[in-house]
Amino acid sequence: MTAPLLRIRDLAVSFATYGGVLQALDGVSFDVDKGRVVALVGESGCGKSATALSILRLLASPPARLVRGEIRFEGRDLLHLSEREMRGVRGARIGMVFQDPMTALNPVYTVGFQLIEAIRLHRKFTRKEAREQAIAGLAKVGFPEPAARIDSYPHELSGGMRQRVLIAIALACSPTLLIADEPTTALDATIQAQILELLQKLRVDLGMSLLLIAHDLGVVASIADEVVVLYAGVVMERGPTASLLSAPAHPYTRALLRSIPPSGPTAFRTRETKGRSLPTIEGTLPDLRSPPPGCRFQARCPDVVDRCTTDAVPLTSRSGGGAVRCFLAEVAEAAEPAATTDVA
């Protein structure tokens, strides 16, 4: 098997805060293969964005500090590149779409200017050539009348259009990996459907890999091949989307899935069935300045046993592909022989 496009191993990042050192990521490992869509899911504060920003080395240091780990992309360890080499990766090889299309664009420049800027940073094009490229790029992301509207300012565009511009900028230099941080969260339902369809199409057309950061498991289900579930800076479970969502092995994944209001034509509640309440996850994230020994989910876990509060839990491979970090799931899998730790 060929090496994955992006390979993250044992990534640990801490932040210095006034209250002490906060362990934001603690031993995160996963791969993104060529042409695949991998989704990072979890609640806010669990380390999704910290992972994405670490890949691009965009975390300000200090307060952020790389404790240990390796991020191998196209054969190079990104964590040991010089800032100058890194600039050749950012934008050129790895594109990034930020969460909020309302604030990610500069309001005082036209979208054309910002798109051309991105193109000319990495390629030796004349202004005219770059402009043609920019128009072609906008057309590719389904921006209507790109030649006429390339000189619009961000405030003249709707949220969906701005998100298309951001995707066009991220794709300007045909990156092999696109990182999208909550690309549809700020958008309306029908526009969200359009953007998801676009990402799906681009991935097929361009053979690009996608690292998607999302908290909406519905979005994840509709586009991702694999899912990585993060909790308090630790990978709790990962695996192929279909099996992970249909048969989650970790109590946290199960709790997350249960707390989503059911949908579908039979999900509505009549007056009679009201009063049945939605399952919730009680409690809050552990204090990452002094995480508890053992499992980080212990305080909120419905199935917690004594061992969970004392022993470090290894990430154990599952027979159906994927891996889970839970003693109870480990017992369930014990019949299967392959039980390697950490590196799948």
Add this chain to the structure above:
Amino acid sequence: MSEEKKAPASRGRVAAAPLLQVDKLSKLFPVRSGPFESPRFIHAVDGVTLYVRRGETLGIVGESGSGKSTLARTILRLHEPTLGRIVFDDVDITRLPDGDLRAMRRRMQYVFQDPYSSLNPRMTVREIVSEGIAIFKLARAGAMADAMAAATLEKVGLRPDMMGRYPHELSGGQRQRVGIARALAVGPDLLACDEPVSALDVSVQAQVINLLERLQEELGLCMLFISHDLRVVQYTAHRTAVMYLGRIVEMGTTADVAEKRHHPYTRALFSAIPSLTPDGKKRLVLQGEPPSAMDPPKGCAFHPRCPSMEKGRCDVEAPTLEELVPGSHHRVACWHPEMD
């Protein structure tokens, strides 16, 4: 605190007579393009008729700019209505003068969307929750008002020792609970919740939804529940109204709206809910974007995006909200409702 107001006839049940009745309500905002230009008008809310009973939740769904928030704010008279009539508990409040309106305000409260920006960062939880108590003179300042605030906090699942904290010391879910406590402290009958869970994580979202449902059962609250998240509305609302460009295009019991989806826009909205179990079904993806409320399309506002648009009819004449089956209370504004 709710003892002093007249107890709802049937707690947790839906009474027959509507508490809130809204007739052909419109809100127009003037927009001037220059100091000497005559203003043009945005029809943010355009002839909306609806009712909500005690103990009932009316879900209002639609995309941004469809007028959901403006509708709720106009109903509570946070905006002055331009046309139409609002009747709350048999009192016409459409043009109620300020003094009388003030008394009404106690009975109609608003829970705002963003718990990060809707709480004053310089006020403690105690000050935020007891501000209304002081304004409406529901308790003498001091120990009594404090006890009342503490009781309200307990009702929303916050410990009284939170009283001394500032909003920045709270998590998103706790802040939203404070926002709800602020509204509840004055003992309202109607609660307008504007995207109350949109800014929260799913696990916390479920807690807040459960809380709102429990409060409704206990206090017999009448609720307007605004959300762009159909999954949430579908789960929590008794009846649902779908808005598009300032108008209601479909309204009925949530079961009817979700099951029948007569309006093509309702269909697209429901189809856009990402499913957790990919079933390979092709999603119905609407082309284009909602038009501007500045110059809405002629005829049915949805016709430029509608898959079953009929030229000469849909683009000429606007359909009215009518019952498809008389007596069903399931109303649709469409010339070609989907019937399968």
